Amino acid sequence: MANSASGDSVVDRVVRVIEAFPEGADALQLSELAERSGLPLSTTHRLVRQLAGHGLLELGVGGNVRLGLRFWELVSRNSPALALRQAAMPFMEDIQQVLKQNVNLGVLEGWEVLFVERLSRRGSVANRARVAGRMPVHISSAGLALMAHQPQTVQAEYLTQFHDPAGKVTAGVVRQMLAETRRQGFAELAGVVDPDTWGIAVPVLDGGKRAVAALGVVVPLAEVRLQALVPALQTAARGIARQLAEPGGFRSTESV
Amino acid sequence: MANSASGDSVVDRVVRVIEAFPEGADALQLSELAERSGLPLSTTHRLVRQLAGHGLLELGVGGNVRLGLRFWELVSRNSPALALRQAAMPFMEDIQQVLKQNVNLGVLEGWEVLFVERLSRRGSVANRARVAGRMPVHISSAGLALMAHQPQTVQAEYLTQFHDPAGKVTAGVVRQMLAETRRQGFAELAGVVDPDTWGIAVPVLDGGKRAVAALGVVVPLAEVRLQALVPALQTAARGIARQLAEPGGFRSTESV
DNA sequence: CGGCCCGTTTCCATTCAATGGTAGGGCGGC
DNA sequence: GCCGCCCTACCATTGAATGGAAACGGGCCG
Missing domain, CATH: 3.30.450.40 (GAF domain)
Structure with a gap:
């Protein structure tokens, strides 16, 4: 009950979040993302907000999350x-x-x-x-x-x-x-x-x-x-x- | 001299690393990456290894780093x-x-x-x-x-x-x-x-x-x-x- | 051949950022 | 109006992240 109960690092978790997007889905509920990635809601929320702050994720109106154009740009170029x-x-x-x-x-x-x-x-x-x-x-x-x-x-x-x-x-x-x-x-x-x-x-x-x-x-x-x-x-x-x-x-x- | 001397989170640093790849460059030296991202060498090394472990980065022969196909896949799809x-x-x-x-x-x-x-x-x-x-x-x-x-x-x-x-x-x-x-x-x-x-x-x-x-x-x-x-x-x-x-x-x- | 230089890799004590359970708030459905 | 669902915010705990330093490796020059 402290840093990572599951024993994986922050990087691991970020990857989990990104991988949690199923192919073809354009937007996910935060809670759904949390479940899919197997992370506690709090943690998911925090990570998503941080990533969104960098434009890698985009936050929709009701806590729905999608990948950001900036992410595509960085990785594609x-x-x-x-x-x-x-x-x-x-x-x-x-x-x-x-x-x-x-x-x-x-x-x-x-x-x-x-x-x-x-x-x-x-x-x-x-x-x-x-x-x-x-x-x-x-x-x-x-x-x-x-x-x-x-x-x-x-x-x-x-x-x-x-x-x-x-x-x-x-x-x-x-x-x-x-x-x-x-x-x-x-x-x-x-x-x-x-x-x-x-x-x-x-x-x-x-x-x-x-x-x-x-x-x-x-x-x-x-x-x-x-x-x-x-x-x-x-x-x-x-x-x-x-x-x-x-x-x-x-x-x-x-x-x- | 402890967790993040510069005051930014792990997520921030991961982003820094990804952003450090200049447009059009296909491979970077680890040290170059560290300098470009403004992170200590040890830290860069650790992050790169973790990301590479997930296939998001690929490690070349002499510590040279490039973006991985897996990363492109995850973000593009x-x-x-x-x-x-x-x-x-x-x-x-x-x-x-x-x-x-x-x-x-x-x-x-x-x-x-x-x-x-x-x-x-x-x-x-x-x-x-x-x-x-x-x-x-x-x-x-x-x-x-x-x-x-x-x-x-x-x-x-x-x-x-x-x-x-x-x-x-x-x-x-x-x-x-x-x-x-x-x-x-x-x-x-x-x-x-x-x-x-x-x-x-x-x-x-x-x-x-x-x-x-x-x-x-x-x-x-x-x-x-x-x-x-x-x-x-x-x-x-x-x-x-x-x-x-x-x-x-x-x-x-x-x-x- | 030996020494040097430069970059990668490993180690490890320090410490604060990450953690996540819990509680608050807002919206919609029954 | 009440209940349930989901997003958001808070905060004490603690172990993961940190980075300086030292070991390693390999290529180049004298």
Whole structure:
């Protein structure tokens, strides 16, 4: 009953608060935030007020809280995500204008794909990928493209821990999909994400042939022209890779 | 010589650290970060390690620090910036395809414009606006469009505090520009940002005729066809406004 | 090869900021 | 009008945050 009954530091708690915002929710009640973050109401209240004081959170009328523009600004302006995005955007737009369909760009984060950018025209087919959203590796073409071009050790580790909550897919199946993806140089996933759509993705490779990102499209199942599509994607991916190689470009996560 | 010699809380310090990243810098030395944030080295080191533990920062090889993808993810996925962007993107792409030039989207933050999105084709003219970057209100067409459609009280307050560091522009001149912008319904700025470019922007108005964002383009000074351009922008701006009005849409900053 | 310099990392006694239970206030619903 | 819910404010307690100092590491120069 003193400094932190739960034994975590102030930083931990701030992170808890930020992480408590569920994806897609724009505003939360203070009490709800407290519950979600697992912190006492008093503590949450104090932290929120402090963060709001810096503009990182914005306080609405009745104690409702949302993330502030300032926070987005601070974090975005130096994020590797932005650098990657900037390098890729022109190529993504080219692809999109030719195909008139969804284009997306993802990176590997944990054992999931994190989508950094998505272009979708009105009228294009549904696309589950959301900007700053995640998807499991094994049910997204971008995920397969990324994982198939990771070092063997990483792939092995991924397959070891792999577990499908639905219990439908086994690690063996995923291994085969990865092998096939690697062999082809691109990933395809028909009707998995959505019954009527086809996902296709190619890796963006760095100097060491490691995938730092994946460039993908989602097209209607009917009109798939792989012969035209894949080369276009691969060309774009090379362009992105070249752009990244330039000074100040994006480097993949090289943690300690 | 105990808890915070400088009298600021842990939250304050975390913010200081994040803010210490200068725009565009992808990695910082720990010592540099400590100096920039004005914190003792030990403290900076401890905070950085904690944040890195949560993936918000990433530690490079020799104590160099950068923002983590996870941070971008957490902050982006619920940011009003993303909501606004999502509503605006399709319209921005339309505009861009017709004009083949830069399109940008900004909001008012403090007394500056914060650019939330920018589309730029290769080959289009230079554009100072960077995503998550800022520009002064009075030297950006987006800024004028935004400020000209704020409540009178806000405009008055802005003009009162206005001060051009270069000393060239007076508040009176800005007032006139705002009036002209308001009269016309769009802002134009020729050769100010860049000598050979023309910036044009229109406000995205909410129900109360208040500008929540500004949609702008940057075109070469030579080929300006206002008659075609402005209506196109205004149409797009209305489309964005309509999209925002939908449930879950972007609401402008309504602080306490 | 050795010494030096510079930056990162670890250690630890001091102390005040963080904590959170409790109480007050305001709004809406029954 | 009464009750319940939620935000806000208060305040004694105490352990987490602090930062100077020293150890560590590695790259450069003499």
